[in-house]
Amino acid sequence: MKRELPLFVTAAVGLFMILSFFVPHQVVSVPADFLQQSAVIVVAFGIVLGGANLLRLNLQSVVKRQAGWPYRLVLIAGLLATVLIGLIEGRDFQAAGTRSTWIYDEVYSPMSSAMFALLAFFIASAAFRAFRIRTVEAGLLALAAFLVMLGRVPLGNALTAALPEGLRLGPIAEWILRVPQNAANRAILIGAALGVMATGLRVILGIERSYLSGEE
């Protein structure tokens, strides 16, 4: 029963959501809306759970003096400080001039941007060390990449400005995106849609039940 009942709930809720797509009557739409509202709330609880779990794991790491534990202390301090300040400041913790906004603007925001900016360097390095053109397929990939990279920036257009419209890099890049790229992407999209629909139905029908894994 510990497994069967949740499976039944998933099936009932899933089928009801599908039904609500086709039946806009309030007999269906009100409970469906309530279920969605409930999912939004439960997801928020889930995010709180995730934060609590992160704290627990890192506290354990500090207590057990695992490798790099002083850095875990930094993580714990950052997490606790942000949470405590946010809770004390109340529901308008994001208003201008609060400590929470300061943490967001001066600590979270610059580090988040910088983390992803690092990838610019690594993509250049990977282009040099790993992008090998040995087959027709790799050649096509490289050609499309070259044309799109140069065609989507002003320099590519400036260099080919003297050529007729159809031979300029900008329109060529746009054509690649609109025609061959689009064709392949649409095929992927159709295939993925079939996959998601099949998986969704497998979950609803209880065939796919890995999300319930764990102790009996």
Place this chain on the structure above:
Amino acid sequence: MRLFEGLARLDRRWIFAVTGLLVLIPLLWPLNLPLSSSPPVRAYHAAIAAVPDGSHVLVSCDFDPAAKPELEPMARSTLRQLLAKRCKVVVVVLYQGGARLVGQIVREVAAERHAVYGTDIVDLGYKAGNEAVMVLMGQSLPNTFPRDQDGLDVRTLPIMRGVRNYSSFPLLVSLSTGYPGTKEYVQQVQGRFHIPIVAGVTAVTAPTMYPYLQTGQLRGLLGGMAGAAEYERLLDERGPASRGMDAQSLAHVFVALCIVLGNLAQWGRRRGDGA
């Protein structure tokens, strides 16, 4: 040949250094390369221009600081174009980590355009729940977002008078970096609630949006910083995206060069091994 063999042993930090310099130098000494605009960007601009003056427009800003250089210029320019048409702009955020950034953008653009908060523009803030929130907004926007970013009851705000759900908006602008974002709006909202959508997305996701553009599920598209720069040009602005395009150009040429040199180095090494 020896040159190519030497290249193969090049420390990657030299590549990092050149990449950094090629981005840095044009930011200090701009080349002012001329900008043009592509059809999806012109369609985005035209779709917003076609919205009746003074109508409500829903703008979903689903991005965080990690995508700021690409999406912030789009958001600012879009809000400016809408406010210039005296549209009533309702902003929501479904992407975690973006609420404060978007709130800041809304406040700054509103101040710059002398728009009154709560009357001309409102920021309803963030709500967790992804697609569920999108569908909930189709039932009732005030129920889904009972309070705005500052904790004010949205039903008391003048801008929200008469706003019920998607039917209150002639256009939805989706500015997104990933999940949940434009794809989910197309799947859950466009087909079900029949609201026209235009989108601004990060360059990584832009190619995957072209199928939606061709079917008309999206009416216009801004892809990455280049899309943002082209849009700025259409609005006669020279914002951060336009100013970044010279650096973008040189860096793209360098990455293309890296691919060529990397292959030559590999070829040189193979020839060396063969000999």
Place this chain on the structure above:
Amino acid sequence: MSLHPSQDLSVWLAAALTLCIFSFLYKDNPFYRFAENLFVGVSAGYYLVLNFWTVLVANLWDPLVTSLDGRHGSPLAARLGDYRAFLVLPALLGVLLFSRFVPRLNWLARWPLAVIIGVYAGLKTTGFAQGDFVAQVQGSIQPLWTGNWGTSLSACIFTVGLLVTLLFFYFSREHKGALGVASKAGMYFLMISFGAGYGYTVMSRISLLIGRFQFLLHDWLGLR
């Protein structure tokens, strides 16, 4: 060009944290590790506070308290968007998620999971079916002759590309003979698509670096 460094200590802190992260380009070092862990802690804390105030308080606590104070009619008189005392149910489900911390009771966490998975499986199935599958197939049925040689050629290439790429994903038969040729052509279309995707990925990553450098040069160092 002259230097006008920021007078704001907060900007210096943001710049220092940015440089700590960029120091990884030289090699892994304590400054990077410090910034990395601080980033994880602060972002987790921010998400937690955000969800607490914007969802748990705004969508759960406030309406629940209002409905139970007795001044707004019966707590059970629910209607679209106003679920009153029924909101106790998602609250209970949310609390059950925390049973994962108690080994003997962690099976209780399956209940809220069952609801979340059910809701999203239903939404995804219909969303993908209508938004992606039906609309995309419908959009693919287009005239091959448009009255203009250029656009007609593009329409033909698009249609052939779509069909051969779909055939590439058809794994129920061995890719030999005509199917082999078609799937090979499908592979070429996929490669062009990946190439375009690569070009755009490069653009994205470089944009983020430009954004950071714009901050360092203008906001921090005040170069103008």
